[in-house]
Amino acid sequence: MLVLTRKKNQSIIIGGKDSPGDGKIEVVILDISGETVRLGISGPREIAVYRKELYEAIAEENIRAARAAGDLPSGLDDILPAALELPADKD
């Protein structure tokens, strides 16, 4: 892991080529208060930025939702359509 020391209002540049706006991501230290650091992130619109905790929580929920390939929970046929008041198949 690369470790850099930065002060308030200083920033780092990640990636990109020479010309401005060409894939660069800039992370600026906006504010430091006790153990909290506020970051400003700017970069290409196609790059997604998330808090890691949220990403991990979603991964955990996906794993909980995943089931064996052929497995459907028993009772699904009875309970879910009834609760949703599904119409009978028509066409």
Added chain:
Amino acid sequence: MKMVVSLKPAFKSKAAEPVEITFPSGLVGFEEVKRFWLAELPGQACFCRLAAQCGTFSLLLVNPFVAFPAYELELAPHDTAEIGLLAPEEALVLVTVTIPGGNVRQATVNLVAPLVINVDNRLGRQVIVANGPYRLKEPLFAAAGRARCG
């Protein structure tokens, strides 16, 4: 481009055959799995099953707008660009269903990370709705009791 997707009709495919869907970035936590089959569940218009083509796992999915008519998500450029989505009408939105301990009555849906599928090119992406009012574990039945499908 910002794109807002809201109330959508249920999955309209009449084909009984599973549809091949590619997730270029995989799903969160399953990034290496890109190719899936999407199949309707027989007789259950709101539900379908997304099965990894490698056969390792599958997910039960539901159309969120059925149980949560006010559900709305805003797609960011990084979401629409990856799946080539040009208009909200091309988007099929589905959310995962988690059934804790096999107790169907306790089923929850993940409204924070819906799967958005471009029905034209069959590319999909798990979108993260980071700043919305939605929850990772929203009870399906509390809402479903009030909802209708179709």
